[in-house]
Amino acid sequence: MVFIVLILVILESYSLIHQIDILTIVTFIPASSSKLFLGSLLFIYIKSLFYDDKIIIEKYWKVFIPFFLFMIFYSLPTFVALILKQNFLGYLDIKNNENQIIIIISDVVFLVYLTFCFNSFLKLKKIIKCTYSSITHNNFIWVRYILIAAIIIISIDLILVLSQVLFNVYAVVETQNIIMLLLVTSIIYVAYYGLKQSKILVPYFLLENDNIANNNKVQLIDNKFKKEFITLEHRLKRILVEEKPYLDTELTLGKLAELTAISDKKLSILLNQHMKISFYDFVNNYRINAFKDIIKSDAYNKYTIETIAFQCGFKSKASFYRIFKVKMRMSPSEFKNSFN
Structure with a gap:
C-alpha cells in the first residue's frame, strides 16, 4: 500500500512537470493526501509491532480522521474541479494559486504524526525493558532511524516550501520530487529491516x-x-x-x-x-554483580572479559559494555585492572 501511494505521488510530480493533464487528474487524490495517509500508516505500523491487529483497529482508527477530513474538504472537491475544469466552490483556485499553503499544512500535520510516533516508540521501548532481560535483537533501532530521517526530510520540505512562498527560491514541483525521492529511500530502508523483524510479545x-x-x-x-x-x-x-x-x-x-x-x-x-x-535493569544488575565476583577470582585469569560476560547471562558484547559502564562508571577492562 505504501509503495503504491509513493509511486502515484511520483507520477503526479512527473505529470505536473510534463503537463500531462490526464495523469495529473488520476494521481491527484492519492498524491494530495499522501503525507497524512503515510503519517497515519507509520503510527499504526509502530503499534503493530507490539499490539494485536484487532486491538490496533479498535484503539487507533481515529488517527485516520485528519486524512479523511483532508480528503473530504480538499482532495475530492479539488478533484471534481479538475475534471470540470472550472471553479468548483473555489477549489480550483486553491489548486492553482495556493498549492504551497496546502503543502505547508500537510507537512505540519505529518510532523505532528511523526512526533506522536516517536513518543509512542519511546514508551514501547520502556515496555520491552519491563519484559525482556536482553533486547539486543529486539531494540528496533531502525525504527528510531526512520522516524528521525522522516522528521529531517519533512522539515527540509517545509523549509524549502516556505522559502518558495517567501522568497520564490525553489519551484514547488522540484521540491516535491526531491522530498519524495528521499521518502522512497527511507521507506525502502524500513521495508528491508521491518520485514525481518517479528512482533515483540509482551x-x-x-x-x-x-x-x-x-x-x-x-x-x-x-x-x-x-x-x-x-x-x-x-x-x-x-x-x-x-x-x-x-x-x-x-x-x-x-x-x-x-x-x-x-x-x-x-x-x-x-x-x-x-x-x-525495570525487569531489564533488575536482571542485568545481578549479571553485573556476577561478573564482578568472577573477575576478582584468579581462577578466571585465562578467560577473556567477553567470555565471562556471556557466562553471566549477557547476550552480546555491546550490551554488556554499555550496561557495565553505566552502572560502574568505568569500562570492564578498567575494573579488571584495578584488581591486578
Whole structure:
C-alpha cells in the first residue's frame, strides 16, 4: 500500500512537470493526501509491532480522521474541479494559486504524526525493558532511524516550501520530487529491516497500563498490600541468589514469574512500583554483580572479559559494555585492572 501511494505521488510530480493533464487528474487524490495517509500508516505500523491487529483497529482508527477530513474538504472537491475544469466552490483556485499553503499544512500535520510516533516508540521501548532481560535483537533501532530521517526530510520540505512562498527560491514541483525521492529511500530502508523483524510479545497489561512501565507515575500498590510485596521481594531476591536464573540469556518476565510462583502482572508491579526498577535493569544488575565476583577470582585469569560476560547471562558484547559502564562508571577492562 505504501509503495503504491509513493509511486502515484511520483507520477503526479512527473505529470505536473510534463503537463500531462490526464495523469495529473488520476494521481491527484492519492498524491494530495499522501503525507497524512503515510503519517497515519507509520503510527499504526509502530503499534503493530507490539499490539494485536484487532486491538490496533479498535484503539487507533481515529488517527485516520485528519486524512479523511483532508480528503473530504480538499482532495475530492479539488478533484471534481479538475475534471470540470472550472471553479468548483473555489477549489480550483486553491489548486492553482495556493498549492504551497496546502503543502505547508500537510507537512505540519505529518510532523505532528511523526512526533506522536516517536513518543509512542519511546514508551514501547520502556515496555520491552519491563519484559525482556536482553533486547539486543529486539531494540528496533531502525525504527528510531526512520522516524528521525522522516522528521529531517519533512522539515527540509517545509523549509524549502516556505522559502518558495517567501522568497520564490525553489519551484514547488522540484521540491516535491526531491522530498519524495528521499521518502522512497527511507521507506525502502524500513521495508528491508521491518520485514525481518517479528512482533515483540509482551503482556497485554503492560500495553494497557503505562504506569507499570514508568517508575515516575503514581504508586499503584495499596498500603494493605505492602507487606505482601515485601515478602515477595525477599522471595524473589532469594531465588535470584540461589537458582541464578539471570544466567539464562533468554530470561523473560514470564519465565521469572513462573519460577517465583506469581503472575507476570504481579511480578511487574513488584519490580516497577514496589522496587522502582525495570525487569531489564533488575536482571542485568545481578549479571553485573556476577561478573564482578568472577573477575576478582584468579581462577578466571585465562578467560577473556567477553567470555565471562556471556557466562553471566549477557547476550552480546555491546550490551554488556554499555550496561557495565553505566552502572560502574568505568569500562570492564578498567575494573579488571584495578584488581591486578
